[in-house]
Amino acid sequence: MTEKSSPLALSNQLCFAFYSMSHAFGRAYRQLLEPLDLTYPQYVVLIVLWEQDGLTVKDIGDRLFLDSGTLTPLLKRLETMGHIRRMRDREDERQVRIMLTESGRSLRERAKDIPEHVGCMLGLPPGELRALNQQIAELRSRLHDSIPSPAKPELAAKGRSRT
Amino acid sequence: MTEKSSPLALSNQLCFAFYSMSHAFGRAYRQLLEPLDLTYPQYVVLIVLWEQDGLTVKDIGDRLFLDSGTLTPLLKRLETMGHIRRMRDREDERQVRIMLTESGRSLRERAKDIPEHVGCMLGLPPGELRALNQQIAELRSRLHDSIPSPAKPELAAKGRSRT
DNA sequence: AAAAAATAGATTGCGCACAATTTAAATCCC
DNA sequence: GGGATTTAAATTGTGCGCAATCTATTTTTT
CATH class of the missing domain: 1.10.10.10 (Winged helix-like DNA-binding domain superfamily/Winged helix DNA-binding domain)
Structure with missing residues (x-):
């Protein structure tokens, strides 16, 4: 297994993609x-x-x-x-x-014009932007559901009990 | 235009999706x-x-x-x-x-087992994870290219001159 | 050769982001 | 009614992340 294909390689870390993209935003x-x-x-x-x-x-x-x-x-x-x-x-x-x-x-x-400005920077059609937004919201829910935490976000805690 | 479909609505902000997902990570x-x-x-x-x-x-x-x-x-x-x-x-x-x-x-x-742990939390097949990773890297490049900054990341500055 | 410009890292100051703890108020239980 | 428990916000402590500035070194220009 080469360095690039290793599960630990930086380019394979989805967390880093979000981390660096968030800072770029x-x-x-x-x-x-x-x-x-x-x-x-x-x-x-x-x-x-x-x-x-x-x-x-x-x-x-x-x-x-x-x-x-x-x-x-x-x-x-x-x-x-x-x-x-x-x-x-x-x-x-x-x-x-x-x-x-x-x-x-x-x-x-x-x-009110700021989101449009950023949209231009990204060059993402509205449909793709909505799809990506939705995909990320789903992933966020899954992560929230997986984190055992006393201060869980409300919507994740609904219907779930913790032992 | 309702509040939910406004360009300023929180749920339409890709930046917030990344911001909150990065914190969840x-x-x-x-x-x-x-x-x-x-x-x-x-x-x-x-x-x-x-x-x-x-x-x-x-x-x-x-x-x-x-x-x-x-x-x-x-x-x-x-x-x-x-x-x-x-x-x-x-x-x-x-x-x-x-x-x-x-x-x-x-x-x-x-x-070495940490990325697999997180992968389980996300429930994302490897192919989809790679595709998303690549899409985000592309968007990050576009954002970096759009930001006028003296301390631009090196790879964005290559081949580009600023006036 | 010497001055000017550029580069790399360190420092200062400020604004988060989070865990843990504390304080005050409301609710629940006996 | 009063004590125990829970809840909401504030505080404390720590670790970033960035802009601006400073210091030291190297490179470029004159």
């Missing part, structure tokens, strides 16, 4: 988001809130597969920038709700 | 690598060195699309753990060469 988005003074994770959080305002930190974490250790500092920075407000839920004070401000809402208009 | 590998006391990026660097010992920091950076700000601290930790040695090149003192120690070489034997 990060670098591409960094330039497109720089005029909005946003980082890529901040932009992703705003996308979630543009779809549905008033979500809790847990809601956002479930959608993005991120935990509160990552989200709390990030949301505090967005609040400092004036794009959101963080408020304890009146009915359940364990929960913090995230509301968009006028400034946060207005960023959506400025961001 | 990280979590999966964390458990498999914990017995070897390695982080995922350290493991990826070792994979490169198992293929070819004695590479420079720049060589490793080119292979992994990482810069020296990321690699230098990581390599120092691997050195502290006793898995590698860092040495200035005798002929060109700008370059630092990375040599595996006996400890670093022996980790390869312990790591």
Whole structure:
């Protein structure tokens, strides 16, 4: 077995393909988001809130597969920038709700061309993009299902019990 | 246009698919690598060195699309753990060469079943895995080609001039 | 030969991402 | 009603990942 065909060869590691591609996306988005003074994770959080305002930190974490250790500092920075407000839920004070401000809402208009920009960079027809998106979402589910973890993403934990 | 079919909808963001999948890989590998006391990026660097010992920091950076700000601290930790040695090149003192120690070489034997483990988690036939790997590598090249950057990965810069 | 330019690696600063732990609030059980 | 358990968010600690800058060395240009 040559080095190139070894299961350990770098070029055979699907994980590295995703790792490096994710960083390449990060670098591409960094330039497109720089005029909005946003980082890529901040932009992703705003996308979630543009779809549905008033979500809790847990809601956002479930959608993005991120935990509160990552989200709390990030949301505090967005609040400092004036794009959101963080408020304890009146009915359940364990929960913090995230509301968009006028400034946060207005960023959506400025961001609306970004996906098309990136689509041009990739040169991927919409049908292929959707197919790849769907394939990756399925693989992600399988990985999530396979990871024994106390803080499992909600949708993976449904219907499953752990011993 | 409904929220779900908007170009800004989270479920339509290929970047988020890669971002979240990369993190899912990280979590999966964390458990498999914990017995070897390695982080995922350290493991990826070792994979490169198992293929070819004695590479420079720049060589490793080119292979992994990482810069020296990321690699230098990581390599120092691997050195502290006793898995590698860092040495200035005798002929060109700008370059630092990375040599595996006996400890670093022996980790390869312990790591050899990890890709199969992950393959089981994904449930992807080898042919599909290779096809996906190749498709992602192609997309990564296109993204790299599209990013105007002073520190462009070497292979993207070949044959291209910038004005 | 000497100055200028380029290259390689290291450092600084900042923003994540995650595991583990802590704090506060809500729910459940006796 | 009160204690035990669970849940949500925050905090602590650590390891990246990147941009910008700095230092040292090599190469190129004058």
